Amino acid sequence: MTPATTTTPEWLAEAVASGRLDAGWVQVFAALPRSLFLPDVIWPKDPDSGQNVRVDRRRDPSGWAAWAEQDVPIVTQWDDQPDPAAAGQTATSSSSQPSLVAGMLADLDVRPGHRVLDLGVGTGWTTALLAARVAAGTVVGIEYDPAVAEAARARITAVGLVADVIVGDGAAGWPDGAPYDRVQCTYAVRRIPTAWVEQTRPGGVILAPWETTLTHQGALVRLTVQEDGIASGPFLWPVRFMGSRPERTPQIDRNDYLPPGGGWPPGTVESATRLRPADLWATPYGPAWWMIGLLVPDMVYATSSRKDGTVLGWLFSLRCRSWAIAFFDDAPEAEVYQGGPRRLWDEVEAAHRWWTEQGRPGHEDFGLTVGPDGERVWLRSPDRPLPATLAG
Template identity: 70%
Template sequence: MTSTADSALPVTGLPEGEAEAVRSGRLDIGWARILSTLPRSRFLPDVIWPKDPATGVNIPVDKAVDPVSWRGWADADVPIVTQWDDRSTGGPGDTATSSASQPALVVNMLAELDARPGHRVLDAGTGTGWTTGLLAARTGSANVVGIEYDAAVADAARARLHAAGLDPLVVTGDGAAGWPARAPYDRIQCTYAVRRIPPAWVEQTRPGGLIVAPWETGLTHHGALVRLTVDEDGTASGPFVRSVQFMGSRPERPTPVDREDYLPSDVDSWPDGTDQTTSTLRPADLWDTPYSAAWWTVGLLVPDVVHATSTADDGTLIGWLFSRRCRSWSIAYFDDDPEAEVYQGGPRRLWDEVETAHRWWAEHGRPGHEDFGLTTGTETERVWLRDPANIIGPDR
């Protein structure tokens, strides 16, 4: 992927995240030249909402009002929201729907993708156009196809790419369908989270080609980046390489859960069949730890479940679980007591499933994301632990 001689060359003019990737040898000096001439700032709109790492809050920055601050955030190693609530203008809103990824994460994905000059590449989720542009500069514009679901976002990306002197094909459509007219591809990269690798990607990648994509369970938006190698038999398999968080695929957006469908607020007592128990698990054991491998593993082993939290008037943290298969539910109350009070009802005992999954994770050595892998094909998708033969959880 890289040469020792190239990676030892001095690196100047790059933000630290990109420079470190070149110094470490994960990206070669050819990538350094591309990144220095195509910084993220060339592909950003005038109004952006970078995520302040000190507060975790997205702050509005207008280039026309404060160009110095805008440039500082554009070059910072932070993710930047560029669209809210599927609207081409306006913001901020309730839900971030398009963004420019953190540069360090982008270069890590490029290192995993290992795109080389002459490779045919499909970039699903063009967004601002930055990653599509980087890949076009690396492999040649004629070899790159970018797909963007949002027509206004796609139009803006085309304009930025043209201004940068690049002319990859950018199509408006669902990235899950790929773009068969330019197949087969040597590499497919996705810059939004999926819950199943689209079969079209496997079908449109040549044997030996690579697919790099963020993959998540339905339980949490903290997922993991998977690097798959396509086989002659029409399957693709490979390891998860690191934890990541990306916006989800728009066509895969789940229908919101209404708590009233499970526990009507006008009922004064617990429904018949409710179980009461206690648990020594705490939020820090599960969802409270950023990018927790434990909670991600629970999502692998406890499918079709939605998680939410709220806070009672007295400060007690409440953890909610709802099944998408049936009207099963669970509520855990976390106060200062060492044991949480848990109530659960319905055909599934969701908290029991969570405890069983967490216990499995602990008994198997508390594996990290990189200990797991994925094998996918046209009909089934399976997650495995440390070896493709060691399948865990249900087929997907």
């Protein structure tokens, strides 16, 4: 491969200077710029506005090239549509922020000669980077969307690399290529599939974004597979990725929980809370809301606002028709109403209290163990699982 660029991007130079990536990656990234793996129409996230902007290479080639080189995530598909003409409701495929890609490759610690399973091929860029780093025929990529897989396969071939791109559900892995030294997932999951552990050799590493039903702000977990087939390891840092398509949370209809005509249903309990959105979900990538998702399972939330500035925080259970709503205004205490078999706001209060008592631990203080009995999240040590009484 002939390097396509001669200038090392700042995000890559920093990763190498810090020691997270070895210098060999510079040549790989230089030979495989992200622009080789992007479609003509892209939706990069503008860091100033926070919005995705539509850029068409056929109409604005210089603008397209400039966005392709920026350290921003780029949406390449909306609402599962092969070639959408405009931005949709839900981003369903993308090219990750380059610094994030570099950080994950550093944590994956892939070496020449490793066999690698890359889950969530997307545009094919990361799969190609891995293929260039290891050796021909030692990287298997899995992509759920057939059209996305076909395009990625063509791009990888066009740059002269060899990687098997399989269409299928990444949760099943690909046993024909096992055992793997490294398994990397580039979409968020809510559980680590048993197949990934079974297909990874002892001493091998599984790296995946892991989230709860409560929030898409997840955390990257790095598991090492042990001789007994159990995988365990720490959460590293907060990340946000598109979720696994088979694990998508169904849309919540408030009318299924509350009377559509207004008023509180029988059995509604009224209380108050001193917690504020800033203590919970309002801090980007903050650990509190992610941690509450660990302790209060099968729950989703939504927010809305009134004209007077009052913020409404809604909670809904996915396992029953329990609900809660808090009204956040300028008062020191927010009114709370909740109903159903679960007292969702009480569970949130208890989880936040436990987190505070533990010294407000961050993502990196938690870890995950995956074995025959399922998954277990722990705090600071595998022998300190999260309290089951709060997780109920």
